[in-house]
Amino acid sequence: MPGLDLERLLQGKKIIICCGSGGVGKTTVSAALGVQAALLGKRVLALTVDPAKRLADSLGLSELGNREAPVPEERFLKYGKKPTGSLHAMMLDTKRTFDELIERYAPNEEVARNIMHNQFYQHLSSAMTGSHEYLAMEKLYQIHLEGRYDLIVLDTPPTKHALDFLEAPGRVRAFFDRSISQWFLKPYLTMGRLSLNLFNRTAGTVLRLVERFTGAEFLHDVSEFVTGLADSFDIFRSRAEEVMHVLRGRETSFLLVTATDRSALEEAAYFFDRIREASLPFGGVIANRFHASPFEEPAGRAPDEDTAREEGIAYLSEVRGLSPSVAVRLVENFDRYCRLAQRDRRVLEGFARRSPGKVPILTVPVFDEDVFDMDGLLKMIAYLFPSSP
Numbered sequence: 300m301p302g303l304d305l306e307r308l309l310q311g312k313k314i315i316i317c318c319g320s321g322g323v324g325k326t327t328v329s330a331a332l333g334v335q336a337a338l339l340g341k342r343v344l345a346l347t348v349d350p351a352k353r354l355a356d357s358l359g360l361s362e363l364g365n366r367e368a369p370v371p372e373e374r375f376l377k378y379g380k381k382p383t384g385s386l387h388a389m390m391l392d393t394k395r396t397f398d399e400l401i402e403r404y405a406p407n408e409e410v411a412r413n414i415m416h417n418q419f420y421q422h423l424s425s426a427m428t429g430s431h432e433y434l435a436m437e438k439l440y441q442i443h444l445e446g447r448y449d450l451i452v453l454d455t456p457p458t459k460h461a462l463d464f465l466e467a468p469g470r471v472r473a474f475f476d477r478s479i480s481q482w483f484l485k486p487y488l489t490m491g492r493l494s495l496n497l498f499n500r501t502a503g504t505v506l507r508l509v510e511r512f513t514g515a516e517f518l519h520d521v522s523e524f525v526t527g528l529a530d531s532f533d534i535f536r537s538r539a540e541e542v543m544h545v546l547r548g549r550e551t552s553f554l555l556v557t558a559t560d561r562s563a564l565e566e567a568a569y570f571f572d573r574i575r576e577a578s579l580p581f582g583g584v585i586a587n588r589f590h591a592s593p594f595e596e597p598a599g600r601a602p603d604e605d606t607a608r609e610e611g612i613a614y615l616s617e618v619r620g621l622s623p624s625v626a627v628r629l630v631e632n633f634d635r636y637c638r639l640a641q642r643d644r645r646v647l648e649g650f651a652r653r654s655p656g657k658v659p660i661l662t663v664p665v666f667d668e669d670v671f672d673m674d675g676l677l678k679m680i681a682y683l684f685p686s687s688p
Contacts (some may be wrong), residue, residue: 303583303661305683309336309450312552314443314545315582318574319556320566324587324663327670328556329454330357330388331679335687336450337386338375345388347454348435354454357676358388365392374673384449396434404534436534436542444547474516502503552582559589559643564650573653583659586647591664593633608634621636 308315316330317327326347333345344367355363359374367387379434398415405411414420419610438452443483545551553574557567567584609628615626651658663682670679680687 304661313550323558325556337382340383341449363390405592589640589662
C-alpha cells in the first residue's frame with residue numbers, strides 16, 4: 300500500500316475535504332490537519348457541519364457558530380508550540396447561511412423579509428433534501444472566493460449522506476430550474492385559484508391535486524417564494540455549477556477517514572466509488588484507530604506458539620517478578636492484540652486491493668483515550684506527519 304504524504308497536500312491545496320462515516324475520528328483528523336497547517340505558517344479555517352460540536356472542544360473554544368472564531372495562540376503555547384500561521388474555526392448554521400443567500404439575491408429588502416417569514420421557505424431552509432450539505436458547499440465556496448485563508452479544511456457529514464453531499468449542488472440547480480418552477484407554480488399566483496380552468500389542462504390538474512392535499516395557503520407560500528426569487532434563479536443555478544467546478548479543481552483534495560472494522564471499510568469503499576464516479580480529486584485514505592503490529596512485519600501464528608506462550612509467562616513471573624496469574628493475563632492480552640493487528644492489516648490490504656489503482660493509505664494507531672484537546676491533537680499529528688519535527 301503506497302503511503303500518503305499529507306504535508307504535500309497541506310502545502311499544495313487550498314481546500315481539503317474530510318469525508319467518512321460517523322464515529323471514525325473524522326472531526327478530530329480535520330482539526331489536526333488545521334492545527335498542523337497553522338504550525339506550518341498557513342492561514343487556516345477549520346469548517347465543520349458536525350452537530351456534535353467536538354471540533355470546538357478539541358480546539359479549546361467554548362462554542363462555534365456561523366462566524367469564524369480564532370483559536371488563541373495560548374492554546375498552542377501551552378503545549379510548547381508556536382504557530383507561524385493562524386487557525387480559525389466555525390460550525391455551519393444552515394438556516395443563517397440560507398438567510399444570507401436570500402438577503403444577497405432577493406431584489407429588495409421587502410421581498411427578502413417576506414420570503415424569510417414564508418412558511419414554505421422556513422421548512423425548505425431546514426429540511427430540503429441535501430440543503431445541509433449544499434449550504435456547507437456554498438459557505439465553503441463563499442469563503443474560498445474571499446481569499447482570506449490559505450487553506451480551508453471541511454469536516455463533512457457522515458457517509459450515510461454521501462449521495463446528498465455529492466449531489467446537493469445538482470439538486471439545488473434542478474430545484475431552481477426556471478422553466479420547471481415557473482411552469483408549475485407561477486400561474487397559481489398570477490392567475491388565481493378560479494383561473495385554473497383557463498390554464499394548461501395538465502398543469503391545472505397537477506395544481507388542483509397539490510392544493511387538495513396541501514391546502515391553498517401552502518401553494519400560495521410556494522408561489523410567493525418562487526416568484527420573489529424568480530430573477531435570481533439563474534444565479535442560484537450558476538452558483539451550484541461553480542461550487543462543483545471548485546470541488547473538481549486542482550486546488551481541492553478529498554481525504555477519506557475510516558476505522559478498520561469491516562462495516563466502516565464497507566462505507567469507505569462505497570464513498571470512494573462515489574468520489575471516483577463524480578470525478579472528484581482524491582488525496583488518499585486515513586485509517587484511524589489502527590492496531591499496529593508490535594513487529595516490523597505483521598505477526599503470524601508461529602508453529603511453536605504454545606512454547607512461546609509458556610516462555611513469556613515464565614519470563615514475566617520469574618524475571619520480572621509478576622505473579623503467575625498476572626503474567627498469564629498479560630500474555631493473553633498481548634496475543635489478542637497481535638490478532639487484532641493481523642486482522643486490521645488484512646482488512647486494510649483487502650480494501651486497497653478492491654480499489655482500482657494504488658490508493659495512498661496512512662494509518663493512525665488506536666490511542667488509550669479519545670482525543671478531546673490540543674494535547675491529543677498534537678499526539679495525532681505526530682502520526683499524520685511522521686517526518687515533521
